[in-house]
Amino acid sequence: MTKSSRRDFLASAAGTGAASFWIPKKVHGYSMAHVVDLKATRGMSKWDLDTPALVLDLDKLEQNIAKMRASLASTKVGFRPHAKTHKSADIAKLQLAAGAVGICTAKLTEAEALFDNGVQKICMTTANLSKSKIQRAMSLRKKNRDFIQAVDFAQNAQDLSDAAKAAGVTADVVIDVAVGTRSGVPADDRAIELAQMVDKLPNLKLRGMLAYDGGAQHIKGYKARHDQSLTRYEGAVKTFDRMKASGLNTEIFSGGGTGTYNIMTEVPGFTDVQVGSYVFMDAQYLEIGNEKGEIFTDFAPSLTVMTTVLNTYFPKRITTDAGAKALTLNKPDPIVIGEPGFRYNAGSDEFGSIQYDNANKTYKVGDKLELIIPHCDPVVNEYDVYYCVRNDRVEAVWPVTARGKSQ
């Protein structure tokens, strides 16, 4: 992506064409009271919020959710959104209401927190290894018949079955098949043997397989992403075919993400994409490009951080109150909406440092700026609440239900 085209896009209002097949029910009446003075906040302009504040534009959120539904409606592929991105029971419920086949979580504590807040269809994409996590997973399974967990290792399958037996349940399991070298069982005989083992273990029920390719989501350029992600996925497809040929249950064949949501539909047998970031977007995803150009405009940036100008004493510099604890250190840098010439450095824990040659206005101490965030998942994990706005006014405040749930 060239800098100028990116800046042109960002200088204009960042948005996408609205999808019209399905519009989710408007979000009204959500509430939480233990962190924020709701009465004082409701109806407030996002520009008047104390900062740093995490702001979610509900129109854009709903548009993104509708767009994903519409895009996949004519295919055989469903969506099982990954809640590691939003950690929000409210958003998970909107996604389920939009037809998601379920929700994914990365961590057991995320699954517990979402279930405790009314989300039922949960697939945990990481294995539970310790005795205590396995016991808790089984106790969650006992309360929640729609809880599925991943396994990528024989001993773990045995441990899960033993714990399921002790808990008096049959636990639903998918095998996690590796794409790359990070997690999962390699896509060879070992995957088939693991699937067969799970199938035979008395207290496990094999539901199919996951294969997530984290590295594919941010390949720049649609064609490169398309070709490389399908090539990288060949091992997973072979594993799926062999499982099917062996008579194993393959009702779930899940993977992919926001970057490949319209590519994974070409994978034979594939059932659902684990899209996460599409609800929010971020500077990282804007850069990957789509079929039409260098900016990924399929979804609208709905999530921003509001920050306040703290210091303007120094020429061509502005200091703000949003640093690494508010924005993380992810690259690319935060984008200041409306100021394409601003270079934002969030490298300091407590302060943002902007350098610029040209500004569209003269900034004073106390002025607010709105930022598109570098990478949505870890930024969300820094905040307790979303300030949910419509037409820039606070309509609701949602808790980040599973914030900090990293175990």
Place this chain on the structure above:
Amino acid sequence: MTKSSRRDFLASAAGTGAASFWIPKKVHGYSMAHVVDLKATRGMSKWDLDTPALVLDLDKLEQNIAKMRASLASTKVGFRPHAKTHKSADIAKLQLAAGAVGICTAKLTEAEALFDNGVQKICMTTANLSKSKIQRAMSLRKKNRDFIQAVDFAQNAQDLSDAAKAAGVTADVVIDVAVGTRSGVPADDRAIELAQMVDKLPNLKLRGMLAYDGGAQHIKGYKARHDQSLTRYEGAVKTFDRMKASGLNTEIFSGGGTGTYNIMTEVPGFTDVQVGSYVFMDAQYLEIGNEKGEIFTDFAPSLTVMTTVLNTYFPKRITTDAGAKALTLNKPDPIVIGEPGFRYNAGSDEFGSIQYDNANKTYKVGDKLELIIPHCDPVVNEYDVYYCVRNDRVEAVWPVTARGKSQ
């Protein structure tokens, strides 16, 4: 710092010579129950905790607190530890019990949270700008006569005085004088004018000045750090002298940090160092060196993150459950204690990826590793609790009182 000397240090038990002038009262009986099953956790080995877990070695913490006290005891300089590092009322109380002249906070919400948990002597080092934050600061001042706040801008001084008047208080204020170009009023006539204005405003009481040099703390090599930080501080010293000569109150002249705790003592008139990281240490501070060598051994690494091995299928690679949400993206990378050949990449949100050529043992799925963290402040901000251990067993669980308090 050469890699080998760093690795030699890390391969051995990381520690410091104990300071013996003053030993803080042992920490017993702290408790919190809303996040952790305390009964089940107490007495547990840190190696049995579910992960990722933030672990604090109380012996090392106490040793660090004692060492700072001892180092400054023979000087005219005190210490006003910065709570942005630990965000913990428990640790702030230990520091105050060790003779700290007060505690600093970066944010108003941190100050509120610490005060609500029994910490009184608080100096907020960032200005409060919005009407709502100013009102809250005054209401905090009303409850807490030991609350001091920073100001670096004339309009803000006026706003503070007006709000103090409306609240029926006289607010204690220090002017924040810039070192570098990030925050504070430039160290020239503008600083003196601001101090004079604060001095004259009816509802403000000038207490002195702050001047913090964030950039000086991590200059590598003691001599370079010593010389550069004193040179960079000359403007602040001149401002202090001019304030004093003008008859303004200069009872507070505060600044510095862990990297310059034994350098700022040479600054004439200087009253207290805002040391933060010394309680925990981290990979960033280990690298700065001290008077004796390339490793900063003045304080002991007391804070670590425990992580679990998730995947060992791939040659010369290990995947763990501690990624960017557990360790941040700060450099240098996390250090695996006892495995100097391990290169830990925390770049993925949910996973750590280790590459290695040689390991001291063969790792199995489920094994635990202990990590020295890259940079303590933002890592602490990811967790709800510290698991406090002595001889590797959990003695207490402390809340991260002001976690996520970024406003």
